[in-house]
Amino acid sequence: DAKTTQPTSMDCAEGRAANLPCNHSTISGNEYVYWYRQIHSQGPQYIIHGLKNNETNEMASLIITEDRKSSTLILPHATLRDTAVYYCIVRVAFNNAGNMLTFGGGTRLMVKP
């Protein structure tokens, strides 16, 4: 699976959009971009995923660049409850190692009042 690079930490004002970048310059054509988040010591929570088109759901939007070497997770109106560590993961759709997720360091997002 491709390696990802994310900033260690970011701040965002409550009510503003939080834009979390992820670099995955070695991504392969069959690898998806996934985002999960983990609120302090709770189980990771799925947010969104995409292959090459931009995606939106009730939680967030995912913008993937045309060359697919980077992406941005957008939380349109961040709240204090969005304070968490956000993980960007790149992996193929199917593999023989089950559905293992490999989490790197992630970005610690602090939403401030």
Added chain:
Amino acid sequence: EAQVTQNPRYLITVTGKKLTVTCSQNMNHEYMSWYRQDPGLGLRQIYYSMNVEVTDKGDVPEGYKVSRKEKRNFPLILESPSPNQTSLYFCASSRMGGASTDTQYFGPGTRLTVL
């Protein structure tokens, strides 16, 4: 409510005393998995199960056992716990294994301390 439950949530034990952490899901998922999370090491997979009676090792299986006799349950067994197994443990499930497009649902975590 669709969920993954783990018990206990917190456990302090002593070296060598066998323990079991239970995991149960109510979503009829085929795939279940155990991870441990340690500071600076991220989330690492211990064991996974693609379906009933099918289990396989993840990245860090040493010192752990699992079983999958029923679809909904996937207990993690530490036959002889040691201090290096002190960690935060998460159980996860998804509709099917092998397909990363399936969302993984995680349990609330079990914080284990081995003295």
